[in-house]
Amino acid sequence: MVTEGLAGHFVLELFGGEPEPWERINSDIVQKYNSQFKAFWDRTDYDHNRWFFGTGDLPQWLGYTAGFNLVSRYFATAPHLRSSMLSNVNADELKAFL
Numbered sequence: 001m002v003t004e005g006l007a008g009h010f011v012l013e014l015f016g017g018e019p020e021p022w023e024r025i026n027s028d029i030v031q032k033y034n035s036q037f038k039a040f041w042d043r044t045d046y047d048h049n050r051w052f053f054g055t056g057d058l059p060q061w062l063g064y065t066a067g068f069n070l071v072s073r074y075f076a077t078a079p080h081l082r083s084s085m086l087s088n089v090n091a092d093e094l095k096a097f098l
Contacts, residue, residue, distance in 0.1 A: 001037070001051075001063055001066050001067035001070055002067060002070065002071070002089070002091040002094050003067070003091075004052070004063060004064050004067040004068070005066075005067030005068045005069070005070050005071035005072075006067075006071055006083045006086055006087075006089075007083075008020065008023045008064070008067070008068045008071070009068070009071050009072070009075070009082075009083035010083040010084060012083075013082050013083050013084055019068060020064075021061075022060075022061035022064040022065065023061075023064050023065055023068035024065060024068070025059060025060075025061050025062065025065045027069070029059055029062070030062065030065050030066050030069065033058070033062060033066070034098060037066055037098050038098055041095060041098075048063075051063035052064055070094055070097050070098060071083070071094065071097075073097040074094050074097045077097075
């Protein structure tokens with residue numbers, strides 16, 4: 001989620017504009033899965049297609065929007081930062097913004 005969120009913000013940093021459709025699904029939908037995001041945070045055996053493409057029981061693009069929102073909340077507390085400055089950030093630094 002963190003890398004996808006940073007990627008979405010990097011595109012905005014470079015080109016401006018609006019977030020992509022996959023980065024802005026309804027926040028009410030995303031919020032329903034907050035406990036699952038926390039439960040899966042440290043797992044390496046997650047199903048990428050399930051979380052990001054909506055195969056299985058999760059909404060399409062859930063992981064993209066959740067990652068974008070996570071990074072947005074992080075930037076709200078550190079407006080001096082840009083995504084291009086965070087290529088080496090430890091994902092755990094952003095966990096509190098789930």
